[in-house]
Amino acid sequence: MGINIASKISPSDKLNAPRSLTATYISRLARRGGVIRMKQEIYDEVRTVVRSRLEVVLKQVVLILDSSTTHKRNRKVVTSRD
Numbered sequence: 557m558g559i560n561i562a563s564k565i566s567p568s569d570k571l572n573a574p575r576s577l578t579a580t581y582i583s584r585l586a587r588r589g590g591v592i593r594m595k596q597e598i599y600d601e602v603r604t605v606v607r608s609r610l611e612v613v614l615k616q617v618v619l620i621l622d623s624s625t626t627h628k629r630n631r632k633v634v635t636s637r638d
Contacts (some may be wrong), residue, residue, distance in 0.1 A: 577602065578604050579599050582598075582599050617634050620634060621634065
């Protein structure tokens with residue numbers, strides 16, 4: 557059946573999820589993209605952008621799952637082809 561990870565995360569952690577994007581993680585990601593130097597202010601901006609993009613993606617996922625619900629097909633899994 558699998559482990560329900562969402563039930564193990566406290567509500568306060570869910571609100572602070574973008575904070576889990578540490579400066580080290582953002583720095584590594586930027587280095588991989590070819591960035592050499594970054595200002596300190598960029599980290600909060602990256603967290604804001606990631607959060608807004610994630611909201612858009614999750615809204616689209618919900619619409620996909622809602623639109624594909626019929627009496628024969630009640631989907632709960634999103635695939636890469638969606």
